[in-house]
Structure formats: C-alpha cells, structure tokens
Amino acid sequence: MSKSPTDVVITGIGIVSCHGVGRLAHEELLNGKQAPAPVIDRDRFAPYPVHPMPQIDWSTQIPRRGDQRQMENWQRLGVFTAGLALDDAGLKEDPDACATMDMIVAAGGGERDISVDTLILNEAATRNDREVLLNEKLTTELRPTLFLAQLSNLLAGNISIVHKVTGSSKTFMGEESAGISAVSTAYERIRSGQSTHALVGGAYNAERPDMHILYEGIRSLAQGDWQPLWSRDHVGGGIITGSASAFLVLESRAHAEARNATIYAVVTAVEGNRGSRDEGALETRIEDMAKHAELSDGSDLLIMSGASGRHELLNREKATIAKNWPNAALRGYGGLTGHTMEAQFPIGIALAALALKSEAILPQFDQNHEAIMPEAASSALVTAVGFVHGEGLAVLKAD
Amino acid sequence: MTKRAYRDHLGRPLIAVTGMGIVTSLGQGKEDNWRALTSGTSGIHAITRFPTDALATRISGTVDFMNAPIISGELSFAFADAATREAMAQASIDGDFNGPLFVAAPPVECEWSQRFELADEAGLGASEENAYDGILATLRKKPHESFTRSALFGTVAERLADTYGTRGLPVTLSTACASGATAIQLGVDAIRQGRTDRALTVATDGSVNAESLIRFSLLSALSTQNDQPEKASKPFTKDRDGFVIAEGGAALVLESLESAIGRGARVLGILKGYGEKADHFHRTRSSPDGGPAIATIQAALSDAGLDETGISYINAHGTSTPENDKMEYQSLSTVFGDHLPNIPVSSNKSMIGHTLTAAGAVEAIFSLLTIATGTVPPTINYENPDPAIEMDVVPNVKRDHNVTSVLSNSFGFGGQNACLVMTAEPA
Numbered sequence: 001m002s003k004s005p006t007d008v009v010i011t012g013i014g015i016v017s018c019h020g021v022g023r024l025a026h027e028e029l030l031n032g033k034q035a036p037a038p039v040i041d042r043d044r045f046a047p048y049p050v051h052p053m054p055q056i057d058w059s060t061q062i063p064r065r066g067d068q069r070q071m072e073n074w075q076r077l078g079v080f081t082a083g084l085a086l087d088d089a090g091l092k093e094d095p096d097a098c099a100t101m102d103m104i105v106a107a108g109g110g111e112r113d114i115s116v117d118t119l120i121l122n123e124a125a126t127r128n129d130r131e132v133l134l135n136e137k138l139t140t141e142l143r144p145t146l147f148l149a150q151l152s153n154l155l156a157g158n159i160s161i162v163h164k165v166t167g168s169s170k171t172f173m174g175e176e177s178a179g180i181s182a183v184s185t186a187y188e189r190i191r192s193g194q195s196t197h198a199l200v201g202g203a204y205n206a207e208r209p210d211m212h213i214l215y216e217g218i219r220s221l222a223q224g225d226w227q228p229l230w231s232r233d234h235v236g237g238g239i240i241t242g243s244a245s246a247f248l249v250l251e252s253r254a255h256a257e258a259r260n261a262t263i264y265a266v267v268t269a270v271e272g273n274r275g276s277r278d279e280g281a282l283e284t285r286i287e288d289m290a291k292h293a294e295l296s297d298g299s300d301l302l303i304m305s306g307a308s309g310r311h312e313l314l315n316r317e318k319a320t321i322a323k324n325w326p327n328a329a330l331r332g333y334g335g336l337t338g339h340t341m342e343a344q345f346p347i348g349i350a351l352a353a354l355a356l357k358s359e360a361i362l363p364q365f366d367q368n369h370e371a372i373m374p375e376a377a378s379s380a381l382v383t384a385v386g387f388v389h390g391e392g393l394a395v396l397k398a399d
Numbered sequence: 400m401t402k403r404a405y406r407d408h409l410g411r412p413l414i415a416v417t418g419m420g421i422v423t424s425l426g427q428g429k430e431d432n433w434r435a436l437t438s439g440t441s442g443i444h445a446i447t448r449f450p451t452d453a454l455a456t457r458i459s460g461t462v463d464f465m466n467a468p469i470i471s472g473e474l475s476f477a478f479a480d481a482a483t484r485e486a487m488a489q490a491s492i493d494g495d496f497n498g499p500l501f502v503a504a505p506p507v508e509c510e511w512s513q514r515f516e517l518a519d520e521a522g523l524g525a526s527e528e529n530a531y532d533g534i535l536a537t538l539r540k541k542p543h544e545s546f547t548r549s550a551l552f553g554t555v556a557e558r559l560a561d562t563y564g565t566r567g568l569p570v571t572l573s574t575a576c577a578s579g580a581t582a583i584q585l586g587v588d589a590i591r592q593g594r595t596d597r598a599l600t601v602a603t604d605g606s607v608n609a610e611s612l613i614r615f616s617l618l619s620a621l622s623t624q625n626d627q628p629e630k631a632s633k634p635f636t637k638d639r640d641g642f643v644i645a646e647g648g649a650a651l652v653l654e655s656l657e658s659a660i661g662r663g664a665r666v667l668g669i670l671k672g673y674g675e676k677a678d679h680f681h682r683t684r685s686s687p688d689g690g691p692a693i694a695t696i697q698a699a700l701s702d703a704g705l706d707e708t709g710i711s712y713i714n715a716h717g718t719s720t721p722e723n724d725k726m727e728y729q730s731l732s733t734v735f736g737d738h739l740p741n742i743p744v745s746s747n748k749s750m751i752g753h754t755l756t757a758a759g760a761v762e763a764i765f766s767l768l769t770i771a772t773g774t775v776p777p778t779i780n781y782e783n784p785d786p787a788i789e790m791d792v793v794p795n796v797k798r799d800h801n802v803t804s805v806l807s808n809s810f811g812f813g814g815q816n817a818c819l820v821m822t823a824e825p826a
Contacts, residue, residue, distance in 0.1 A: 157813025174553030209531035217547030272568030
C-alpha cells in the first residue's frame with residue numbers, strides 16, 4: 001500500500017474491559033496461547049450474566065475527587081479510557097494538541113437512579129394520582145447532579161473538563177450506529193484535510209437493569225451460563241452485555257510522523273448503512289460495504305466481528321463472512337468483552353489495531369467455530385451489526 | 400454562472416439551502432411561524448400536558464397541536480417528520496432524498512407512563528426492592544417490541560430514513576443546546592468533503608415531560624415567572640431569570656450551490672460557514688471570560704471568509720438566563736467591538752422559548768427568513784433593559800432592515816459551542 005500524508009492512522013489506544021485496564025492487558029489477551037477464561041458475574045443481575053468492569057483506580061486519570069463525584073460509572077469509564085488513549089498517544093501533556101483536537105463520542109444515556117425509580121413505582125402501586133406523585137417524588141428525590149450524569153453529551157463534556165480536549169466536541173447517539181458514525185466522521189474529516197487529529201470512542205456500563213429492559217423488550221439477552229459467542233444456544237436471546245470502553249486517537253499520517261508518533265495501523269475504510277433486515281437484505285448490505293471498501297479475502301486477513309450475540313443475527317453474519325472471506329481468520333470479540341452497544345465498534349477497532357501492531361496469532365475465542373490462525377494478519381476487517389439496527393465495517397492495514 | 404462562482408473563498412463548494420420546514424409552539428410551517436414571530440407573538444403558555452401542582456416552573460413552549468402520542472420519541476418524530484415534509488416539498492424533491500441524513504434528537508429515555516404500564520403488567524406491589532426485577536420478569540414472558548423501539552436513541556433517524564429514502568447510515572447526534580447547529584455543520588462537512596451533493600439536516604425536540612422539566616428546574620435553569628407565561632422569556636433584560644423550556648422541529652435541505660442551480664432549484668440562502676469550540680470550564684456554565692464562545696464566533700466568521708464588518712444581523716442564543724446573556728454580550732462585544740452597536744441582535748427565544756435540541760436549526764431557518772424578507776424579528780418582553788448589556792436587541796417590535804449575512808449562535812451544557820454564518824445568494 002502506498003503511503004500518503006492524508007492517510008488516517010491510529011496513534012493512541014485506550015481500552016478497558018472485564019479483562020483489564022489498558023493496552024497491554026489486551027495485547028496479552030490477543031497474543032495468548034488460548035482464549036482467556038471468561039470473566040463473568042452470573043449473580044448480580046441473574047438470570048442475566050454480565051461481563052463486569054475491572055478494578056479501576058479512577059484517580060489515575062480523573063485526579064480530582066470533585067470530578068469523579070459529578071459522574072456515574074458510565075461517564076467515569078469513558079473519561080478514564082479517553083485519558084488512557086491520550087496518554088498512549090503521547091498527547092496527554094500537550095495542551096496545544098488537546099485544545100485543537102476534534103472529539104466525537106458515541107454515547108447512550110447515563111445511569112438512572114434505580115432506587116428513586118423503585119420508590120416511585122412502589123408508591124404508584126397504591127395511588128391513582130400518579131402524575132401528581134411523580135411531581136412530588138421527582139422534586140424531592142432526584143439529585144440535581146444526576147441529570148448531568150445522565151445527559152448523553154456530558155461524557156464528552158467531562159472529557160473536556162478533565163483532559164482539556166476542546167478543539168470540538170460532538171456526541172453521536174443511536175446504539176451501535178453511534179460508534180460506527182463516530183469513527184467514520186472522524187475518519188472523513190482527517191482524510192479530507194479538515195482535521196489533523198481526533199479523539200473518538202465510547203463507553204458502556206452493562207451493570208444496570210435500566211439498560212437490560214431495553215434489550216429484554218425484544219428478549220435479546222442470554223440467560224444462565226456464559227457460552228462462547230458463536231455457540232450460544234441456551235435460554236434467552238444470546239446477548240451478554242459487558243462493561244467496557246475504547247477510545248482511539250486518529251491522526252493524519254503527516255501529523256503523526258511530524259511528532260514521531262507510534263502508528264498502530266492505517267484505517268483505509270469506514271462504512272456504515274442500515275435498512276430492512278429481511279432475508280438477504282442484511283447480507284447484501286454487508287457485502288456492498290465490503291466491496292466499497294475494496295477488501296479481498298486471504299489467510300493474512302483477520303476479521304474482528306462485533307456480533308452482539310443475538311440469536312437471530314449471529315449465524316447470518318457468520319455465514320456472510322464465511323461466504324465472502326473463507327480464508328480469513330474470524331474472531332468474535334464480543335464473546336470476551338460482552339456486547340457494549342455504542343462502544344462496540346471502537347473496541348473492535350482498538351483490538352484489531354493492537355493485533356496488527358503486535359503481529360498477534362490470536363487464540364480461538366470459540367474453538368468450535370473459529371479456525372486456527374496460520375499467520376499474523378496484515379489487514380483486519382472490523383464488523384458491526386447492531387442488535388436492532390445499523391451495520392458498519394472498518395478496514396485496517398498494518399503500517 | 401461560472402464554475403468559480405460555485406466555490407467559496409477557500410475553493411470549497413458553496414452550500415445552498417433549498418428547502419426549509421419548521422414546527423414550533425407558534426405553529427406548523429414557515430408562514431405561520433414567520434407571521435407570529437415578526438408580529439412579536441409569544442408561544443409560551445401554561446403547561447396542560449401534565450399536572451404542575453407544586454412545581455416551581457409551570458410554563459413552557461410545548462407544541463400541543465400535533466396528532467401524535469404524548470411520548471417524547473413520538474413527538475420528536477412527529478415534529479421532525481412535519482418539518483422534513485415541508486422542506487422536501489419546498490426543495491421540489493419527490494421520491495427518495497438520496498443523500499445522507501443528520502438528525503439532532505433529544506436523548507429521550509422511556510416515559511414514566513411506560514414504566515407504570517410495565518409495573519402494572521408485572522403486578523408490582525408497594526414494597527419491591529428493585530422494581531426493574533419485576534419488569535424484567537414480565538418482559539421475559541412476553542416481548543414488548545414497541546417499548547424497545549421507542550426507547551432506542553436511533554429510532555427517530557431510522558424512521559426518517561425509511562420515510563424519506565435517505566442514503567447510508569444516518570447520524571443521530573446531541574450537543575445539547577447546540578445540537579441543531581451541529582446537525583447543519585455535519586451536513587455542510589459532508590458536501591464540502593465531496594461525499595454528496597445534498598444532505599438532509601433535521602433537529603427536533605419533543606421532550607417536555609415532568610421529569611425533564613424537574614431536572615432542569617433542579618439546576619435552577621428555568622424561569623419561574625409563571626403568572627404571565629408570554630412574558631417569562633425576556634432575554635437581555637435586568638429581570639431575566641432563566642430560560643423557558645420548549646419544543647420544536649426544523650429541517651433544512653442543503654445542496655452544493657452548483658447542484659442546486661443545475662437542477663433549477665430555488666436557492667433560499669447560503670450556509671457560508673461554521674465555527675465550533677468546546678469549553679472545559681464547567682458542566683453547566685461557560686468560561687466567565689467567554690473565551691470559547693469568542694473563539695467559536697471568530698472561527699465561524701473566518702470559515703465564512705468574513706470579518707467583524709461582514710455581519711448585518713445576529714440571531715442570538717439569547718436564552719434569558721442571567722449567565723448566558725451576559726456571557727453572550729461579552730463575547731459579541733469582544734469580537735465585534737465598535738461595530739456591535741450598529742448590528743441588530745435579537746433572540747427568537749423571547750417568543751418560542753428554548754427549543755433545546757432543535758434550537759440551532761429552528762433559529763437557522765429564522766435567520767434565513769430574515770435575509771429573505773428583510774424583516775428582523777424582535778426581542779419581545781424587553782421592558783427593563785439590563786444596563787450592562789448595551790446592544791440593539793430590536794426591542795419588542797420587528798424592523799425592516801436589509802440583511803445580507805447572519806451570525807447564529809448556539810451555546811450549550813457540557814461546554815458545547817457552535818455558530819453558523821448564513822448569507823444571501825451571491826449575485
């Protein structure tokens with residue numbers, strides 16, 4: 001591949017999942033002899049298993065206690081991981097770079113106060129004037145700061161406050177699609193010369209029943225024991241959610257080389273689409289996006305699938321991959337991290353970039369469905385198929 | 400027109416607005432809105448959507464005339480849909496839009512009415528430890544697809560994409576009170592990058608319910624002057640005491656000028672430039688020195704190829720909160736200096752309240768109508784001027800004024816700042 005100054009390169013990776021904090025923990029996982037043992041909490045949200053957040057010393061990235069208190073775990077996790085990415089890129093202590101850095105965050109909403117919701121629903125069981133009850137309880141029970149912890153754009157807002165990233169600040173929403181659009185928008189801005197460096201990513205807190213009800217409205221959560229991603233056939237809908245986050249520093253090659261930054265990988269395509277998922281439609285969209293991305297099959301291609309685990313979609317994505325890239329090595333990373341909604345696509349890109357840079361021979365995450373990798377990959381395809389809507393992919397090349 | 404005339408000062412494609420649609424508490428459609436806005440009519444009224452007993456704020460600019468269920472996601476879609484339909488018709492685009500879609504939508508969660516319904520269905524008692532356990536047990540028994548769909552943040556964009564045949568993956572975004580301007584900015588970028596000839600940019604907010612009102616109220620952000628609702632929003636006055644929460648929707652069809660002229664579309668104005676800059680001072684307050692707002696305005700002027708002499712009207716953010724109006728004045732006086740007294744500056748929010756997620760796009764449309772008609776809408780309720788804010792706010796009565804370029808400001812919670820510059824079509 002010929003190198004160009006407007007290539008979009010990845011120069012910083014912040015990542016946190018149930019398997020640990022930071023780039024090295026995940027590099028180790030990708031280079032392991034075998035898949036890591038699943039990190040699962042089966043009890044707290046039974047019958048739903050979740051991949052819990054690891055132990056995190058927040059103060060290493062969010063030094064002020066006051067800042068930590070203004071957030072709940074979703075925002076804390078994102079702000080923390082964004083800090084890791086800036087550190088990793090060597091830009092954390094560069095105020096000029098942060099003040100001119102674009103930022104796009106893929107976000108959902110923050111945690112609701114489960115005890116206030118329960119209090120209101122308990123009272124509502126015996127009262128007919130529910131709207132009056134709501135006014136009474138919300139006025140007296142809601143913590144003013146919780147509103148800010150719930151606001152979608154306040155993850156980005158807190159990154160500005162804590163890390164001083166202020167070139168621009170945008171928050172994209174819409175479940176997995178938010179992550180696809182966030183990466184794609186940053187990619188297009190840099191590629192076209194509108195921007196030289198950007199922070200992009202998302203975070204997800206899986207340890208919240210207020211999110212579980214969204215998944216369960218369409219009965220998409222797995223129940224009981226953890227199973228490898230492609231093998232899921234237990235009761236329930238197949239999705240095991242995970243607390244995790246990834247942020248990436250994307251730069252133009254010119255900007256990265258001028259400051260001697262480490263380049264993990266080059267991003268050569270980011271595509272997204274949506275529409276009907278009737279028989280064949282989803283498959284055709286994935287194929288069309290891949291055609292547009294000019295991606296060819298090969299034993300040096302790694303496919304990092306962001307499959308959510310949802311039963312209805314799992315085999316359709318897998319069959320499409322098997323049909324189009326029979327020689328590539330498929331790995332479903334959601335089996336390790338859990339499904340992470342808005343953060344899913346950035347996490348896939350982070351893992352793929354780490355795999356390329358460390359020339360990893362990845363262990364099989366699901367022995368019955370994933371082939372042994374014959375060689376380290378020179379390029380990677382990251383896929384995203386939203387649990388309800390939206391699909392996307394990214395193509396990365398080793399530099 | 401020569402090829403060169405289709406390019407801006409930096410050689411980028413000029414971007415035309417060829418379709419606009421709008422819904423606010425003043426009415427549906429540009430005509431009704433413009434008539435009311437220029438006659439100084441307020442859309443603010445006592446809230447009837449839900450009981451307001453014991454609430455500090457009992458007024459708003461809700462849109463109560465749409466035929467849609469009173470659920471935030473449904474209302475937000477209804478406003479977006481009506482505005483988009485109007486914009487597409489004006490742009491004479493039949494059939495599929497065939498370009499990307501950018502939607503500023505409120506981060507709405509499920510409604511309390513939905514939670515109550517689920518709790519009833521689950522037969523929850525009065526002493527549950529965690530109500531969500533019971534709700535989840537019910538959902539395991541029977542799917543509630545419409546519940547999930549209504550609570551997903553991407554649903555408004557999904558429905559718009561299906562209805563209007565937009566292309567690719569729509570972007571749903573939130574930059575708080577700057578969201579509408581950000582949606583337009585993303586549309587501008589898509590055309591400047593050469594990814595498309597046209598983009599559909601929509602901003603909507605139908606999220607006034609008890610919880611959202613109370614949340615803003617707990618932050619002391621809202622006016623509590625309930626007795627005369629139409630007088631509560633009074634930007635730049637001495638007795639301003641907070642914004643009035645409101646609803647609305649707006650849609651703009653953006654096209655490269657070349658493509659618009661090429662297909663014979665009527666050009667309503669030019670989206671000449673934008674600026675953006677985040678603020679790291681505080682979660683809800685702007686830097687007291689206005690630094691980021693100043694940088695945003697300057698970036699917008701520079702992007703548009705104009706300087707401080709090039710703006711003939713400013714459509715202010717003008718929320719009527721003590722802090723915003725002061726900071727906005729400081730920023731404007733820093734950037735425009737001696738020119739500021741000669742530039743009319745008015746706040747649409749004095750009449751329609753703060754339409755939050757929709758505001759940036761709603762006010763962009765009013766800015767373009769100002770250019771098109773030569774009528775500057777007033778700042779109403781300007782009875783007790785704040786002596787510390789020396790601006791020509793077009794007090795209380797509209798004014799005829801030849802306007803060829805407008806700066807429209809949007810500043811929001813979370814350090815969000817976005818400004819747009821719109822101009823008349825080049826001669």
